[in-house]
Amino acid sequence: MRTSRRCVKCQCPRLWHIDPVLLPDTDSRNSVELLPGITRLASGSAVGTDLGKRTEAGRFEVWICTACGYTEWYAHQINEVLAWLTRNPRSGVHYYDADAPTV
Numbered sequence: 779m780r781t782s783r784r785c786v787k788c789q790c791p792r793l794w795h796i797d798p799v800l801l802p803d804t805d806s807r808n809s810v811e812l813l814p815g816i817t818r819l820a821s822g823s824a825v826g827t828d829l830g831k832r833t834e835a836g837r838f839e840v841w842i843c844t845a846c847g848y849t850e851w852y853a854h855q856i857n858e859v860l861a862w863l864t865r866n867p868r869s870g871v872h873y874y875d876a877d878a879p880t881v
């Protein structure tokens with residue numbers, strides 16, 4: 779949809795474009811926060827107790843069809859942090875390359 783400017787499900791040409799995607803700040807009635815592309819504990823873990831500052835990176839862009847509501851999400855500026863997280867088995871982040879030669 780980002781390149782065709784048409785819904786890939788119903789071919790509707792009327793789309794909403796939102797960039798960046800925000801979410802409400804649950805501690806405030808009148809502020810919003812950036813929805814990061816990836817969030818993990820400072821250690822890189824997905825679960826556990828970690829008192830350090832959390833890791834956040836990237837942002838999301840979405841395209842929404844006005845007719846059927848189909849939504850495409852695109853993540854930006856996340857590859858470097860995701861590559862780092864793949865080294866931590868507790869991160870829940872895994873990388874796949876279907877074109878990579880198998881051993």
Ligand SMILES: [Zn+2]
Binds near residue numbers: 845847848
């Ligand atoms: Zn549609």
